[in-house]
Amino acid sequence: MIQNVVRGLVAVVGVFGLFVAVRFWMDPVGPGAQLGLAALNELGYSSLRADLGSFFGVGGLFALTAAIRNDRRWALVPLAMFGFALTARLATAAGHGFGEVIQPIAVEAAFTALMALAARVLGRG
Numbered sequence: 001m002i003q004n005v006v007r008g009l010v011a012v013v014g015v016f017g018l019f020v021a022v023r024f025w026m027d028p029v030g031p032g033a034q035l036g037l038a039a040l041n042e043l044g045y046s047s048l049r050a051d052l053g054s055f056f057g058v059g060g061l062f063a064l065t066a067a068i069r070n071d072r073r074w075a076l077v078p079l080a081m082f083g084f085a086l087t088a089r090l091a092t093a094a095g096h097g098f099g100e101v102i103q104p105i106a107v108e109a110a111f112t113a114l115m116a117l118a119a120r121v122l123g124r125g
Contacts, residue, residue, distance in 0.1 A: 017060020
């Protein structure tokens, strides 16, 4: 039962990641602004599309694959990605205060915990 709940939650994270990636690819300015980022020129537009679109796209694709295949190995990539992002956010908060980074820290902590759980309870494939 817990395995199916985890698979469902991991699938939701995967679909969410793919949705955000598509948003960055279609119109990088909107989601970029929501994250406090602005494209100043073509390089900025390209970076938002490539860097953030890729981050969310790869994380989403691997999470969705983990859920569909019921295979814990696929959860390791988003686990590492969210874990690194969480570490970077905590380092920023330590140096600059929590301010507006509380929400992303909470989301990345939840996603990291979920992927760690998936890496434990999903099948081996």
